[in-house]
Amino acid sequence: DIQMTQSPSSLSASVGDRVTITCRTSQSISNYLHWYQQKPGKAPRLLIYGATSLQSGVPSRFSGGGSGTDFTLTISSLQTEDFATYYCQQSYSTRITFGQGTRLEIK
Amino acid sequence: QVTLRESGPALLPPTQTLGLTCTFSGFSLKTRGVRVSWIRQPPGKALEWLARIDWDDNDAFYSTSLKARLTISKDTSRNQVFLTMTNMDPVDTATYYCARSLGVATGFDSWGQGVLVTVSS
Numbered sequence: 001d002i003q004m005t006q007s008p009s010s011l012s013a014s015v016g017d018r019v020t021i022t023c024r025t026s027q028s029i030s031n032y033l034h035w036y037q038q039k040p041g042k043a044p045r046l047l048i049y050g051a052t053s054l055q056s057g058v059p060s061r062f063s064g065g066g067s068g069t070d071f072t073l074t075i076s077s078l079q080t081e082d083f084a085t086y087y088c089q090q091s092y093s094t095r096i097t098f099g100q101g102t103r104l105e106i107k
Numbered sequence: 108q109v110t111l112r113e114s115g116p117a118l119l120p121p122t123q124t125l126g127l128t129c130t131f132s133g134f135s136l137k138t139r140g141v142r143v144s145w146i147r148q149p150p151g152k153a154l155e156w157l158a159r160i161d162w163d164d165n166d167a168f169y170s171t172s173l174k175a176r177l178t179i180s181k182d183t184s185r186n187q188v189f190l191t192m193t194n195m196d197p198v199d200t201a202t203y204y205c206a207r208s209l210g211v212a213t214g215f216d217s218w219g220q221g222v223l224v225t226v227s228s
Binding site for chain 1: 144153154155156159168170171204206208211212213214215216218219220221
């Protein structure tokens with residue numbers, strides 16, 4: 001199976017900060033990489049698909065980058081509602097895998 | 108409007124078989140490219156993909172580590188997808204989600220609210 005490694009596992013930041021979360025895969029997955037936001041007690045929400053495409057309805061402060069094995073999720077200016085846990089997921093393989101998550105906390 | 112809703116037992120004794128149903132609306136599993144997956148999340152832990160079934164009758168895929176215990180099936184006339192997991196253990200305690208994807212490059216764009224299944228005697 002393709003292994004997904006997110007970093008950092010947790011992050012403290014302030015409103016207005018620019019933050020970047022990284023996802024590295026154990027083999028090249030082209031751009032079959034997606035990002036999700038999850039808040040406590042809620043289902044995940046798709047933010048970015050195909051590594052760089054913004055899902056409909058998602059604020060433009062979210063952006064994705066990368067291809068191959070290294071990917072990023074960037075939030076350009078943190079808002080209060082962005083404090084949550086973020087997951088990457090690959091769909092290159094029929095055996096889908098998720099990263100372990102990055103918890104974004106208020107500093 | 109696309110909706111998915113999971114249903115199943117809240118509490119299950121160890122060694123029993125879990126049966127879950129995902130009832131959806133706003134799309135059809137007869138449409139080319141449509142896929143429905145089951146994903147679980149133990150309390151405080153990460154998401155884990157379990158299984159996927161596609162619009163194509165011959166296509167179903169399973170987690171490598173859980174393949175021997177899982178069966179995914181569908182009833183397209185009732186807009187439902189089913190998952191069975193045998194020999195349940197307390198470590199299988201988790202929130203189980205069903206989610207839709209529209210192809211290999213689109214991610215899971217719609218999710219159910221999840222059902223918490225606790226395995227305990």
